[in-house]
Amino acid sequence: MSSRPTDIDVKIVHGPHIETLTPHGRVEALAVSAGRVAGIGALEELTSTYPTANVTRMPGELLVPGFNDAHVHPLFAAEPELRVNLEPATVTSTDHALHVLREKASGTPPGDWIVGAGYDVIHAPDPQLDRGLLDSVSTEHPIYVIGSTWHAAIANTPALDAITTDPTIGDESGGYFARDGDHLTGWMFELPHMNVAWSGSDRPDLLPALPRPALVGALRTQHRIFNAHGITSYTDALVTPHTWEAYRQLFKEGDPTTRASVALWHTHRDLLDHGDFGSANDEWLRLVGVKLMYDGAISGGTCLCSGPYASATDTGNGIQVMTRGDLFQIVAELHGRGIRACVHANGDRAISDVLDAVEHAQAARPDERLAHRIEHCSLLDDHLIARIAATGCIPIPFSGFIYHHGDSLVSRYGAERAGRVARHRSLLAAGITVAGSSDYPCGPLDVMAGLHSMTTRVTTSGAVVGRAERVDALIALCVYSAGSAHATGEGTIKGRLAPGLLADFTVLSRDIVRNPDWFQDCSVLATWIDGREVWAAPGTI
Known part of the structure; x- marks a missing residue:
């Protein structure tokens, strides 16, 4: 179960169990070279094939192919730190959120946008932010607060005035502006927010680019x-x-x-x-x-x-x-x-x-x-x-x-x-x-x-x-x-551990396959990508 690499720089890693997610099932060791898996099998077999290889015993109980999250938004996660941070861990009340926004407004030239992010639109304490409260912060700045779900946002009056989407838009047209009678509350859902947050090639951006x-x-x-x-x-x-x-x-x-x-x-x-x-x-x-x-x-x-x-x-x-x-x-x-x-x-x-x-x-x-x-x-x-x-x-x-x-x-x-x-x-x-x-x-x-x-x-x-x-x-x-x-169309190069595939893998503290009850007690001890360790838990040897 190995293919001799031309690269002499070979590493062999082994541990109690390596789950390959291939028909070979579990193996004792794997060899990596030039960012790829060079071989899998018994430790004795691989050390015989590569006698000069560096041999490392992995910590923990189980080594598995690296996890691949097929749908994330890392820059959405970073947005609060890059804008005005209104995450629940940072602001503890509506008054606190307004205070943070006022501080930002005090140092921002009139007319410039103030953008908050991370506001918990589902569990935010009453009273929730709305147009009137954001107007109390400033009417000299357009203020736009992005909700934590990214399906909703809240705007003050200057921001609403700048948004070109028809304010009479209804549910059948892709979203809506919330109203209290005939009054826009400042809340907007789905398409009106999308048109502001992500715009398009045919529309100018409203929010300042980071x-x-x-x-x-x-x-x-x-x-x-x-x-x-x-x-x-x-x-x-x-x-x-x-x-x-x-x-x-x-x-x-x-x-x-x-x-x-x-x-x-x-x-x-x-x-x-x-x-x-x-x-x-x-x-x-x-x-x-x-x-x-x-x-x-x-x-x-x-x-x-x-x-x-x-x-x-x-x-x-x-x-x-x-x-x-x-x-x-x-x-x-x-x-x-x-x-x-x-x-x-x-x-x-x-x-x-x-x-x-x-x-x-x-x-x-x-x-x-x-x-x-x-x-x-x-x-x-x-x-x-x-x-x-x-x-x-x-x-x-x-x-x-x-x-x-x-x-x-x-x-x-x-x-x-x-x-x-x-x-x-x-x-x-x-x-x-x-x-x-x-x-x-x-x-x-x-x-x-x-x-x-x-x-x-x-x-x-x-x-x-x-x-x-x-x-x-x-x-x-x-x-x-x-x-x-x-x-992503990459099933032939990653996601399993086999010769020729990318040497991306994760080391876990518990054998969650043999005992799924350990999932909640299991931790990541090390992460390898391209045949090199890129992260190790503190204290891991």
């Missing part, structure tokens, strides 16, 4: 956080040309500790014809596709469902962010160009519409069998699962969602529908490759919590939601590594 060096530094910090969670690859599920350039700069500077794939926000897709989006498609950085958003959030009660529920919109249903016509047109355009569509869809009606669009595109171009992605792909019935299998789409369900949100899902959608959220087992049984994801920072990054949720379906209260969708620990590991690699 400097590229700050974005590059923020990415480096986020990569260290990912490494501490055992993550060696991830997909940033929404970038703009500006943030893409920060990625390019980061990887150009060298010494990366994480591999990244990105999805370009669809309003900038015209730049794919003459930009540099294909120039960095290598083992470190690549464009995975184009991001669209079709409905709202399942945790926030704005997803688009086939039946009524206790939605946050008070309409009995959620928000359709774009029209079916636009969805069909963009998916067909991307499919015809051989570009993967990465469509955010949570509710079952939204997922059905996305599959309609993919089926339409495939019928027009049956020669192009591109694997499009359904981001989140939360609420499913058996018919939708069969359609996903037939189209070859890749679902990216939340891994830790049942643990973190299961109780609120039951309250909002009912027990039967809540049990059909994140149907990992049924998707896999249908022969569908499933990726692992956290949606960080909209959800916790914690991989162990995600694996625990997939294997137990236990909520924070101890209830079990959707017991039939449990998967075993080995399958959960495959989802969070090999499944996610497949979702």
Whole structure:
């Protein structure tokens, strides 16, 4: 089980157990050279093959392929530190938030935008921020506060005046501005916020762009956080040309500790014809596709469902962010160009519409069998699962969602529908490759919590939601590594440990495959990428 490398610099690592996620199962040791796995097998066999190799015994109980989070937003996570930080850990009350914003306003020239980020729109204490409270901070500055879910924002009067989106927009048009009678409260949901936050090639940016060096530094910090969670690859599920350039700069500077794939926000897709989006498609950085958003959030009660529920919109249903016509047109355009569509869809009606669009595109171009992605792909019935299998789409369900949100899902959608959220087992049984994801920072990054949720379906209260969708620990590991690699078209180079594949792996303190009860007590001891250690837990030898 080895292939002799030409590079003489060979390392052999071994430990009690190495889970390869290949037909070879568990092995005792692996050899790495030039960033690749050179061989796997018994320690004696590998040391005989490479007698001059450096041999290292790994700490802990289990070595696994590096975790790959298929849907994260690292620069969203960094936004509070780069703007005005309104995260709950920083501001403890509404008065505190207003004080922080006033301090920022006092040192900001009149007319310049003040942007806050990280405000908890779900659990914020009363009174919540609104237009009037933000006006009390300043009416000489446009003030814009981005909610922690990134599905909502709050603006003061000058900011509202500057936003060109029609203030009469309704739910059927992609979002809405909240009102108290005829008065705009300052809250906006979905498309109005998206038009401000991410703009497009045909619209000027309203929010001040963050400097590229700050974005590059923020990415480096986020990569260290990912490494501490055992993550060696991830997909940033929404970038703009500006943030893409920060990625390019980061990887150009060298010494990366994480591999990244990105999805370009669809309003900038015209730049794919003459930009540099294909120039960095290598083992470190690549464009995975184009991001669209079709409905709202399942945790926030704005997803688009086939039946009524206790939605946050008070309409009995959620928000359709774009029209079916636009969805069909963009998916067909991307499919015809051989570009993967990465469509955010949570509710079952939204997922059905996305599959309609993919089926339409495939019928027009049956020669192009591109694997499009359904981001989140939360609420499913058996018919939708069969359609996903037939189209070859890749679902990216939340891994830790049942643990973190299961109780609120039951309250909002009912027990039967809540049990059909994140149907990992049924998707896999249908022969569908499933990726692992956290949606960080909209959800916790914690991989162990995600694996625990997939294997137990236990909520924070101890209830079990959707017991039939449990998967075993080995399958959960495959989802969070090999499944996610497949979702970016990289299943042949990473996600498993075999000769010729990338030498990216994570060392765990407990053998979670033999005893899944240890998930919550398991910690990451070391993270290796490209055959080198990039992170080690403090005190690890």
